[in-house]
Amino acid sequence: MNAAIRSVVRSAMYFGIDCIGIRRGYNGLIHGDILRMDAPSVSRIINSGGTILYTARSEEFKTEVGQQKAVDSCKLLGLDGIVAIGGDGTFRGAQALSKYGISVVGIPATIDNDIACTDYTLGYDTASNTAVDAIDKLRDTMQSHERCSVVEVMGRNAGHLALYVGLAVGATTVLVPEKPYNFEEDVLECIRAARFRGRTHYMIVVAEGAASAFNVAQEIKDAIHIDPRVTVLGHIQRGGCPSARDRVMATRMGYQAVEALAEGKTNRLICTVRGTLVDVDLLEGLSMKRTLSEQQYKVLKALTHA
Ligand code: F6P
Numbered sequence: 001m002n003a004a005i006r007s008v009v010r011s012a013m014y015f016g017i018d019c020i021g022i023r024r025g026y027n028g029l030i031h032g033d034i035l036r037m038d039a040p041s042v043s044r045i046i047n048s049g050g051t052i053l054y055t056a057r058s059e060e061f062k063t064e065v066g067q068q069k070a071v072d073s074c075k076l077l078g079l080d081g082i083v084a085i086g087g088d089g090t091f092r093g094a095q096a097l098s099k100y101g102i103s104v105v106g107i108p109a110t111i112d113n114d115i116a117c118t119d120y121t122l123g124y125d126t127a128s129n130t131a132v133d134a135i136d137k138l139r140d141t142m143q144s145h146e147r148c149s150v151v152e153v154m155g156r157n158a159g160h161l162a163l164y165v166g167l168a169v170g171a172t173t174v175l176v177p178e179k180p181y182n183f184e185e186d187v188l189e190c191i192r193a194a195r196f197r198g199r200t201h202y203m204i205v206v207a208e209g210a211a212s213a214f215n216v217a218q219e220i221k222d223a224i225h226i227d228p229r230v231t232v233l234g235h236i237q238r239g240g241c242p243s244a245r246d247r248v249m250a251t252r253m254g255y256q257a258v259e260a261l262a263e264g265k266t267n268r269l270i271c272t273v274r275g276t277l278v279d280v281d282l283l284e285g286l287s288m289k290r291t292l293s294e295q296q297y298k299v300l301k302a303l304t305h306a
Pocket of ligand 1: 110111112208
């Protein structure tokens, strides 16, 4: 997110546009929690995780009164356009603002990678690498003690992150919300297959939207009397130094968002489709349903049941 903020500010400067930062999301817009953004305000943030603007979920903005207050703020501040950086909730908010005639362009940023109209959302690569790094470290103990590990990965209601991470760590099995699992076939059979291949430790990756890692561990213990250790990676996945891919994508998307506003576009979402940056209609983009990669899932099935 910081790399995207930096790019938006620097690109705005390039286009001769004054820029302010709205802190704490839509709450900040409602209450005028803003700061002036210039070159020094975004220097040396390209490599830092999180967001210098803070972030918050706003219950007030969900109400019509809250939205009207936000629109009044926009008018008071003389805003010609807003670049909204975030996920689904951010864009539903952006859409609400655009109904009041505020120009909005969105940049998708969520580790869940669950926005249908874009192949990529900022943070996904860094979060994947963080999870892979953590699981690689866990594996050392699991391997030495010949244990089973059940690792819960974030992703809200989507399994993209868990599946991707599972493939990257060579997981024994991966449980994702998009594919309701059968415990016997999708967990026990995979452990047996791994054992048959000579494995003496097992790495079960569970998407938080599929099941609780603690429940899965208990089920394994009850069924086959091995005593898994549970790790919930949690917010560790949302922090840390962003990967090169995230920094470059954020920089490109930030520029594209400002360029779109400068061209008079509104209600657009900056997306990457087969490697190309495009802007799509916000409403259309949000109404699309993101499905799990069937190819990735097929490969996972093949490799975990072999
Ligand atoms: O949407 C990003 C995400 O990190 C999800 O993967 C996760 O379920 C959720 O946010 C966590 O939200 P909170 O920080 O409010 O606990």
